[in-house]
Amino acid sequence: MSIAGGFHKAVEAASALGMQTVQIFTSTPSQWVVHPKVAATGKAGGKAAAAKTARPPRPPTWTARPIADEDAVRFRSALADRHIVRPLAHSSYLLNLASPDQQLWRRSLEGLVVELRRAHQLGIAFVVLHPGAATDADEPGGLRRIVTALNQVRRRTRRLNARVLLETTAGQGTCLGWRFEHLAAILDRVQEPDQLGVCFDTCHVFAAGYPLAPDKEYRATMRKFDRLVGLNRIRAFHLNDSQRPLGSRVDRHAHIGHGCLGLEPFQLLLNDRRFRKIPMYLETPKGQHDGQTWDEINLRTLCDLIQ
Secondary structure (H helix, E strand, C coil): CCCCCCHHHHHHHHHHCCCCCCEECCCCCCCCCEECCCCCCCCCCCCCCCCCCCCCCCCCEECCCCCCHHHHHHHHHHHHHHCCCCCEEECCCCCCCCCCCHHHHHHHHHHHHHHHHHHHHHCCCEEEECCEECCCCCHHHHHHHHHHHHHHHHHHCCCCCCEEEEECCCCCCCEECCCHHHHHHHHHHCCCHHHEEEEEEHHHHHHCCCCCCCHHHHHHHHHHHHHHCCHHHEEEEEECEECCCCCCCCCCEECCCCCCCCCHHHHHHHCCHHHCCCCEEECCCCCEECCEEHHHHHHHHHHHHCC
């Protein structure tokens, strides 16, 4: 939900649609916000009137604008008043912990620390993160860089209540996380794997090549995920149909039942007793159709599938 007008507005919009939870971005997801910090100039020294020399400026600190305390309180109050539970934050799309570019890698690490601090301030338990893209096509190296970054982030955010959820990806370009083995490798190598979880995205998993219907194929996919990663690690689902076919490795979301997935995968997932207590979040395109918002239409479609 959009946070235009304040974080509490997303809660109000979700409640008005009859939703029980909400996902937000805590800042602009596709734009770096820069706050440059420049060191003070050095002091003149010695008996002679030596000229002052300026220290070289520090690299810009890439972060989001601070959340005012009153805005955080208003968001938390809206959650309680509207009975909206398990809010979720999604990190910036620009973060890339798999990047071989040291500047981008460091900027992404710092950005994730900020994302977790902001979520903590808002009372949000999890931040969804795309694992990253190994733009040099070095998959093992990309996975190592992700693990190194996550370990550093954990050490710096240990006192926070917010944790990272690694999102399954479609595998577009050099993105990692589209194979269940990628997630398994990260979780096997980080120092505190119990502090991480997974967000299972239906469009992404399907586009990555894992069928979610019919029932036999759905169960096979879930068995493979359980064997490699563990179903117990799933802390959230993103519900999206896919504009592109199975195995396309293209990330294009569609309205529920209006894409290549169809309705059956959602019926199987929504009625799977193993996931009854796991929150599910719509990530379908926005807009209106026949005088109704697509959020209303997609939510009603999903509710009609529950048996």
